[in-house]
Amino acid sequence: MNAKDGYAKALSLFDDYLQPLGMLAPRGPLRAMAEMTRGIVFTSSVQLSNASRLLVDSPRSLRRTVDRLSDHLSDTTWDHREWAAAVLQQLADAVEEDDLIPIDGTELAKPYARKMQYLCTVKDASRVDDPLVRGYWCFGAYHWRPSSHALSPLMLRPWSTRQPGFLSENDLIGRWFWTLRQATAGRGIWLIDRGADRPEILSPLLQVQKRWIVRLRQDRPLIGPDGTLGNAGTWAAWALANRTVRGKAVTLEVSLPPEQVRQYGTPPKLHLVVPTHTFIRNGKEERWILLTCGLIGHHVGPRQTRYDYALRWRAEDAKRFLGQIWHVERFLTRSFLALERLLWCVCLAGGFIAMLQREEPEWCGELRSRVLYHRKKDRVPCYRLARGLQAVAIEGVAMPMLNNA
16 A cells, blocks of 8 residues: 555545534634544544644644644633534444443543643552542443444543532433433443442433443342342342353343332333353452343343443453553643543544444555554554554655654
């Protein structure tokens, strides 16, 4: 592949991708968001100084471009909600009925920040012993399509306990559940890890989404098939001892206690899915206890349910991709509003790469081959594809190597 031809083709596909969103405007905030997204795709960085390199040919113009992008990102006179809704809708339109949507929170740690808006205390999981530092929390929903190995963020919503109007984490998650449900029209299977199995999360989940899998804690109260109340660990042990094994797992119809989990109307049927095998984690033996809705008995058995939930770890791969390839945690914005808009650009960039994987598989293979050691299998999907796009941009437009990415 000729680098200039490869970059020209990628840029043409990128413009076609943005055209339905009206982001090919000659001026204004939409143009700035398009340039920011393009910079993330072709430079693998969310830093404005790096993203601007594609647009300039001199240090002076680089400074002006950085200032212009910064001004648009933090512009309080522009209401970006209509644009953000259109971005989410375009990304959600790619979700098919049986695609997986892992949902997981993360943190954007800024341990040395002092003057950024609404800084709160977060747990930095990237450091030893998970120290408490300054930063922001972030709600993430990701789209994983196993058939094309396409992984991309659907929503990345930052939040802080100090932002105006903050009530609680549960309130924010409940609202974002509704937003995600409306965008996807109920398509996809939501995958949620233990820790989000609390009543305040399960209640809105019962209302908004018809198919999901949640991993439960051992002490989560459940009502068994005989109408008695027990905890999830007890019912899991009973099911393993008394139910027929299918697909290396057992199933048991259960329900949530209405006095603890608010429910409206006729609640949907819920099933406990308990694999017969265990695994060792941190020196302790653990077993999954999965609460499912809309799967068992609907052309999906315990084996497929167990397999689908195992792919929840794709959310960890997505966070690793955002951190290791696009350096999302190295954002330099000081405005919380600018951070929100930056993360929507990140989602849009991820959707573009996923679109290439789905619709241009052969060309994606050529892009991956431009990266050294391209035959080495990567743990994170689309790693080499992102590096390949960066390679053709550097060679195709003689862009200088990034020294602060």
